[in-house]
Amino acid sequence: MAKLLEVASEMEKKNSPKRVDGLSKIYGKALYVDDIPLNGVLHASTIRSSCAGGVVEELTFDPTFDWTPFVVVTAQDIPGLNAIKMLENDQPVLVDRVFRHAGEPLALLAHSDRGMLETALCHVHVRETPLAHPVFEIDEALHAEGTIIPDNVYTDYLLNKGDVEQAQKNAECFIEERLMTSSQEQLYIEPQGMIAVFQEDGVLRIEGSMQCPYYVLDALEQCTGLDKDKLRVVQSTTGGAFGGKEDYPSMIACHAALLALKAGGLPVKLIYERGEDLRVTPKRHPSRSLVRLGANREGELQFIDMDFAIDGGAYRTLSPVVLSRGVIHAPGPYRCANIRVRGRAVATNHPPFGAFRGFGAPQSIFALEVAMDRLAAKLNMDPAELRRKNLLHRGDVSPTGDLVGEDCFAQEILEAALIASHYEERRDAFRHWNAAQHNTLRGIGLATFAHGAGFTGNGELYLASRVFLQAHADGQVEILCSNTEMGQGAATTLVQIAADALQLPMEQVHLAQTDTARVPNSGPTVASRTCMVVGDLIEKAAQCLLQKLRAEGGLSQTFTSAEFSAVCFRMQESGKDLLVTASYQPPVDMLWDEKSFTGRAYSSYAWAAYIAEVEVDKLTLETRVLNFTAAQEIGHAVHPQIVQGQIEGGVVQGIGYALYENVLWNQFGVMANDRLTNYIIPTTADIGPLQVVLMEKGLGAGPKGAKGVGELPMDGPAPAIVNAIQQALKIDVAQIPAMPELLLDLSRAQRGSQCQ
């Protein structure tokens, strides 16, 4: 803990202004979707399928019940296309007849009284013919006879470099492993919800908790058939998201909008209770990886071969892009001439899986990093030494065939992590500890990895993001962009970037509310692109604004805040426009071939080495993280205090992923432990000291060389912790979460029940 505070103390000296959203949240005044005052509101509820796919034979509204005061919506009421706008139009807004998973929306009800709504739900009867053989497991789906889609494969990617088959013949040391990761729930503390209301001017306004207002706007346009100028999407204060509010808000918004279209002008509020949120909204994709690694006697990697498959659930949603990121990150930050990664996103009858911090990379990085430790064991080499021998150097060729330039710090960050964690000293101390008769066994494990931020490959090009800066006559400047604050600190960071570039105090710069009636589309708030890509656009827009004020208003080269305001006032008075735009321009050297998975996948990578020290109780096999060191090279920390908060928060989610968070499925393929009583996330009582080490040496694509930070801390904890557990217990652990029950079974199977 002392170390953590030391780091924080250093940071405070640097550029960490107070969060712009801090006080309203601390005083409890910030309005989340459920807090927004509304007159005459109708509460809404969703009627859902119960079987894991099948056909709705009959949807009956009890004729003896008085439905007059209710608003009822079914698929027949959809004026536009009955499909959620995403990569493919395969997911219905409301099921008409055929459905693919339990929990799919069939109909919607609204009433001013919540109690009446609950009563009415008992008078709706659904008769379903269930699918004969639903599938829930990846390999079962790949070999199933009856399929959800052709071959049950949404996407099949191949990253292929060199010649794995040939390399395999020459490898002197070889391992083969099968590794599994389970699903994980984002568990934002604010459940999902939306409000739909018609404004006096006839515009349908949708307000709620979301990451990506323009995704919601596009979905509403498609489903309601209304023109975009008749639709307005506003983000309310959002109580956490982590990817979980990337695609599903489009569904809830369409539902609220359909009810509002029939509600005769009354506002409609659709807020999920926790259980419903857990059962139906997307979670992290479960994965199965078959990994084969080969090395020579010196430990130099000769080939990496991975068959990586993720469970996409019943509709395509975001699975292809999650898969793509998983495949690109699968070979890790290692130099290796022969690499083959086959990636498949598989269709099952689970509710669709979706975005969650890391977006496919935590799954494939887990598989590779645990396999690396198995290879180290087989070579009788320390895991740190094996990585040292194989981590990329400047000038190497990356797994996707791109030249690794100057911006490579894989070796440096490993050394920094080893020093900060006293790796060798602890490893030796733990050997002595384990040899003595204690009630616990201890281990130290590590993971080395890199994470690319922003959209993959040419994604940023297709997004073609735009931001506006609007100066006002009083000298206040507004940032207009569609990127959302959801807790990660974007509002503060973007204001800080603009204020720095404009040479103005932060109090003079404001982030406009994310409202599609005002802000341009600067892309979704995902993949750390807000700080890196949008931050960079804001910096450019600020430079444009200064140029404009100099050229048209006579602003001098250096100026005070008052002089800036005076120029704005004069320009406004003389009818000059004070709005500037910046649009995304792709870097000239960014070449990526989506078909062959070659080229430059991301404009920059952050480099990391995470080290976990664990203690496992011999009797209960409960694992406790004694110490955790998270070291990363991130180019430039725009706001070091927010960066530290991001890393600490991500690491703790990663600890949950590794040890506690176990999504269980019922016989219909729906989350069975759908309560916070039995889905366990880390509390303050579970988390030991956490040391954050930041290195700022590289040059990322963001402001002052900033790289993406948000995903890194989700990638490293699970493999580092599992590697530490394996060292402590001297058993192989091939899946997470590493619950005591799993460790007990593995201990018994692999070496008898000696833990007893």
Next chain:
Amino acid sequence: MSVKMQINGQEVQVQAPPASRLLDVLRGELGLKGAKEGCGEGECGACAVLVNGQVVNSCLIPLGQMDGAKIVTIEGVPGDSPLLQSFHDCAAAQCGICTPGMILAATALLAEHPQPTMDEIRWGLSGNLCRCTGYGRIYEAVTQASTGDAHG
């Protein structure tokens, strides 16, 4: 039924069925929306308030038990509470949905242990879930509020 309570120092009388959840009464009848519903079953602590100085989850408290109770919500935390400033200084509120409950739990913790050890902080806040911070910034804020120094 009619229930008399003192809420944030004000005498309040509420007419509602005795089984009404305190959380709904606070948010609905009284418009005190700082208490949030995160899970509705007493696990997350987002709805935490102080009842007679004890931190409780208001989603589990039936109104019928509240006659004569002294209740403090985030809206009633004194403006000079060092926790309000320290949460701001330490960036301890990220998405902010857990923050009101967390500050009330920390208020109860500091009332009992004005100079808490790290273990006491960990146990004192263990009924309040935060998914954003990993709790690091919150520990620092509570430490600063108790010592007047974030790094003490």
